[in-house]
Amino acid sequence: MSFEAIKGQDQPINFLRESIKQQQLAGAYLFIGPEGVGKAFTAKALAKAVNCQEESFDSCDKCSSCIKIEKNQHPDIHFINPGSMDNQGDSELIKIEEIRQLHREINLRPFEAKKKVFIINNAHQLTAESANALLKILEEPPKNSLIILISSKFNRLFKTIISRCRIVKFSPLPRKELEATLRSEYHLLSEQAHFLAYLAEGRLGSALALKDTNIFTEKNELIDEFISVGSNVDQLAAKDREGLRRYLNLLAVWLRDLYLVKSGLSHAEIINLDRKEQLLKLMSHYSYSELDEAMKFVSQALMYLEQNVNAKLIFANLKGILKG
Ligand SMILES: [Zn+2]
Numbered sequence: 001m002s003f004e005a006i007k008g009q010d011q012p013i014n015f016l017r018e019s020i021k022q023q024q025l026a027g028a029y030l031f032i033g034p035e036g037v038g039k040a041f042t043a044k045a046l047a048k049a050v051n052c053q054e055e056s057f058d059s060c061d062k063c064s065s066c067i068k069i070e071k072n073q074h075p076d077i078h079f080i081n082p083g084s085m086d087n088q089g090d091s092e093l094i095k096i097e098e099i100r101q102l103h104r105e106i107n108l109r110p111f112e113a114k115k116k117v118f119i120i121n122n123a124h125q126l127t128a129e130s131a132n133a134l135l136k137i138l139e140e141p142p143k144n145s146l147i148i149l150i151s152s153k154f155n156r157l158f159k160t161i162i163s164r165c166r167i168v169k170f171s172p173l174p175r176k177e178l179e180a181t182l183r184s185e186y187h188l189l190s191e192q193a194h195f196l197a198y199l200a201e202g203r204l205g206s207a208l209a210l211k212d213t214n215i216f217t218e219k220n221e222l223i224d225e226f227i228s229v230g231s232n233v234d235q236l237a238a239k240d241r242e243g244l245r246r247y248l249n250l251l252a253v254w255l256r257d258l259y260l261v262k263s264g265l266s267h268a269e270i271i272n273l274d275r276k277e278q279l280l281k282l283m284s285h286y287s288y289s290e291l292d293e294a295m296k297f298v299s300q301a302l303m304y305l306e307q308n309v310n311a312k313l314i315f316a317n318l319k320g321i322l323k324g
Pocket residue numbers: 051052053054059060061062063064065066067
């Protein structure tokens with residue numbers, strides 16, 4: 001994927017392209033922003049752009065360098081992911097061995113690239129020892145190298161690491177823009193694009209991951225069931241935590257829509273736009289206080305779920321929820 005193909009991140013991408021053009025690239029960058037907004041794609045595009053044989057300040061995706069990087073087969077482009085050197089079960093951490101290897105690699109001349117690139121994913125998972133070792137490298141990275149740290153958790157990064165990187169911020173897309181992208185680039189039906197754009201909170205990567213699940217069918221089955229029998233506690237008990245969380249979130253969205261329609265707010269704000277007719281029909285079945293209560297139950301159940309509270313308590317809570 002080239003810079004040109006990455007959607008909704010014009011600001012960070014223009015900044016990086018301009019830095020390449022002006023030959024003002026820093027030795028180390030920190031890409032910070034929520035999950036699923038394109039940080040990893042941009043890191044790879046940057047690795048391609050600085051090494052592209054076409055000098056277009058982007059990747060051409062045709063030269064041998066671009067093609068090798070795209071396939072993760074370039075000998076000078078390294079990806080460091082938490083757990084990739086794991087043999088003791090600490091699968092979430094970036095260990096000292098990884099950084100020692102980086103240190104050895106970075107001081108060797110590139111095999112064929114103009115710049116060696118090291119992309120460190122989830123940089124908040126560096127151990128203190130790894131962070132210290134990395135710090136020494138960040139102080140003076142070799143001229144023909146580029147280090148890109150990626151993280152969605154700014155508060156968990158070591159301050160010393162942050163201070164040695166040029167920070168590049170990534171933001172979620174405005175919902176309308178994400179919706180339009182899902183329609184035009186990924187050919188989603190407009191009601192599905194609308195629903196996913198809301199659910200993914202402006203994160204294209206999350207929307208695309210959701211698109212390949214049966215979430216749209218699932219949410220409509222849930223709504224049908226809720227309308228006919230209320231929340232089906234027996235069926236809920238069969239779900240795992242993730243399934244339960246998804247169920248509760250979808251239910252929260254449905255209740256929110258009912259509330260919104262009942263309040264007479266703009267229909268453009270309905271998330272389940274494909275169920276608009278039913279929402280309009282059902283809104284008078286519930287009082288505001290019933291809807292309030294139901295939303296409270298759902299958010300409490302979600303909170304219990306986060307706190308690993310016994311599932312039985314969650315179900316007991318949901319039993320009280322209203323019927324259609
Ligand atoms: Zn190229």
